[in-house]
Amino acid sequence: MKKQYIIAIDGPAASGKSTTAKLLAKKLKYVYIDSGAMYRACGLYALNHNINLKDVKSLQQMLDKIDIKIKYTEQDNKLYLNGEDVTFRIREADITKLSSEIAVIGIVREKMVELQREIGKDGGVIMDGRDIGTIVFPYADFKFFMIADVKTRAKRRWEEANEKGENLNLEEIEKEIIWRDKNDTTRKISPLVKAQDAIEVDTSNMTIKEQANYLFNYICEEKNA
Numbered sequence: 001m002k003k004q005y006i007i008a009i010d011g012p013a014a015s016g017k018s019t020t021a022k023l024l025a026k027k028l029k030y031v032y033i034d035s036g037a038m039y040r041a042c043g044l045y046a047l048n049h050n051i052n053l054k055d056v057k058s059l060q061q062m063l064d065k066i067d068i069k070i071k072y073t074e075q076d077n078k079l080y081l082n083g084e085d086v087t088f089r090i091r092e093a094d095i096t097k098l099s100s101e102i103a104v105i106g107i108v109r110e111k112m113v114e115l116q117r118e119i120g121k122d123g124g125v126i127m128d129g130r131d132i133g134t135i136v137f138p139y140a141d142f143k144f145f146m147i148a149d150v151k152t153r154a155k156r157r158w159e160e161a162n163e164k165g166e167n168l169n170l171e172e173i174e175k176e177i178i179w180r181d182k183n184d185t186t187r188k189i190s191p192l193v194k195a196q197d198a199i200e201v202d203t204s205n206m207t208i209k210e211q212a213n214y215l216f217n218y219i220c221e222e223k224n225a
C-alpha cells in the first residue's frame with residue numbers, strides 16, 4: 001500500500017476499537033495511537049498534583065507542564081508522562097473514571113487534539129478514540145465507527161480483567177460503561193458521535209480477527225476501486 005493513510009476509529013468504551021486497531025496496524029505496518037491514553041495521562045497528572053478540575057488556572061499550568069510521549073512498538077505502546085512510564089497505571093479504575101471527567105474540559109481537549117494532529121499528520125497511522133473522525137482528522141482517509149451492545153462490552157472488559165488476574169464484578173463494569181457512555185456522548189465539546197462519512201461496524205458478534213479483517217478488506221477494496 002503506497003499512500004500512507006490516516007485511519008480513524010471511533011466508538012464507545014470496549015467496542016473493540018483498540019484491539020482491532022492494533023491488529024490492523026500490524027497488517028498495514030502502520031503506527032497505532034490510542035488517543036484515550038492521552039486523556040488518561042492527563043487524569044493521572046491531575047490526580048498526582050492535586051489539581052482541582054474546576055480550577056482553570058491550575059489546569060492551564062498543568063497543560064503547560066505536561067509532557068506526554070507515546071513510544072510505539074509492534075508489540076505494544078508505552079506511554080510516558082513527564083518521563084515516567086505510566087502504561088499500566090493509566091489503565092486502573094480510578095484513572096478510567098477521571099479520564100472521562102477531564103475529557104469534557106475544553107482547554108484539555110485543545111491541547112490533546114493538537115498533539116494528536118502532530119503525531120498523525122504524515123499518515124501511516126491508525127488512531128482510535130471518540131472524536132478522531134469528527135474533530136482531530138475530519139479529512140481522514142478512512143473512518144470507522146465501532147459499536148457493540150453494552151452487555152457484550154461489559155463481558156469483554158470482565159474477561160480482560162480476569163486474564164490479568166483482577167477480580168472485578170460484571171455488574172459494576174456494566175454500570176461504569178453506561179456511566180462513561182453517557183458522559184462521553186452528552187458532553188458539550190466534541191461528544192462521541194459517528195461522523196457522517198464513517199463506516200459503522202457492529203462488533204457484538206464478531207471476533208477480533210473478523211473485525212480487523214473487515215476493516216483491512218474494506219481499505220484494500222476502496223484503494224483498488
Ligand code: DC
Nearest residue numbers: 035036037039099100103129130131
Ligand atoms: O478510549 P479510553 O476508554 O481509554 O478513553 C478514556 C476516556 O478518554 C474516555 O472516557 C473518553 C475520553 N476520550 C475522549 O474524550 N476523546 C478521545 N479521542 C479519546 C478518549
